[in-house]
Amino acid sequence: MKLNYSLDDLRYFCTVAQLGSFKAAAQQLSMPQSTLSRRIRQLEQDLALRLLNRDAHRISLTQTGHRYFERAASLFDELNAVSDELLSEKQHPKGKIRVSAPINAGKQFLRAVLFDFMRAYPEIQLDLSFSNTLVDIEGEGMDVVFRVGNPVVEDWIARPLTDIHFIVCASPGSDYGQLQSPKELVGKPVVLCHPMTVWQLEHDTTGEAYDYQATTGIRAEVDEIQMLTHAVQAGFGMGYIPDYSALPLIEQGALQRVLPSWRSQARTLFLLYRDREHVPLRVRLLVEFVLARFVG
DSSP states (O other), X not given: OOOOOOHHHHHHHHHHHHHTOHHHHHHHHTSOHHHHHHHHHHHHHHHTOOOXXXXXXXXXXXXXXXXXXXXXXXXXXXXXXXXXXXXXXXXXXXEEEEEEEOHHHIIIIIHHHHHHHHHHOTTEEEEEEEOSSOOOTTTTTOSEEEEESOOOOTTEEEEEEEEEOEEEEEOTTOSGGGOOSGGGGTTSOEEEETTBOEEEEEETTTOOEEEEEOXXXXXXXXXXXXXXXXXXXXXXXXXXXXHHHHHHHHHHTSSEEESTTEEEOOEEEEEEEEOOSOOXXXXXHHHHHHHHHHTO
16 A cells, blocks of 8 residues: 655654653644644654654654654755765865776876865765776766867766877888878778778868878778887787877887878867766866866
8 A cells, every 4th residue: 555644744743752752742843833733644654654653741652653754864964964965075174076088088187187186175085987989877876077179968068188199100110101091091001990990081281181091901900009109010000099108209219100291180188077966066067177277
């Protein structure tokens, strides 16, 4: 049988049972004693149970009322504890934040920022998930997400952090550095890195665009920038490598740049967080901390 009664009335009953007095309970609840008595009678009527014995001088719990109070009081204690904990979190930052980020951009741009945040807020725990797989951020219960590209996620705010460019690279000992046009890439050995299998190139001065998708000459396919870089350095083919990873190696002589006047259009690293009014304090602090480091 489905019971239909007011949780407020149940809370009033627990207060009366705990204090053993309608007068004391009415004072604590800031309501007229007559109203309180009427609400308790309504609860008994809704439950079809007698909870209290009443006489002119005192009240006492019936056996049924005693059992009901023991079970119901613990529920309200738990609810009060949850409310106190949530209120405390709004004033004192602590708890867990679930974060998702791509592996390579995460290691390059986010590691130091996230570590600094953890040092600044020792009671906040970061649950970090670094993956190049496009995760279901709602299904996985993520709080803060970093993505490269043009993310569109309903009810999430996307804030740009920094731009990334990809450039074509080869091993230092190869002769691919002599190539003059992206059209000369056709048929040459390449190492592909997912998901960037289409090399979207743009000339620095003319703005000419050229998209190259290798169909022949593919020596290997990987899904991680470091493995891509090692394969290119080992001479297995040219690779499309993010500039933040490639340029230091080019300066050291560990890579050579191919088609130096060409690079990808900017791919932006975005910070995403839920578009809602009551964002937990710990999440809001992380968002503000990251934005301050990138946007200034």
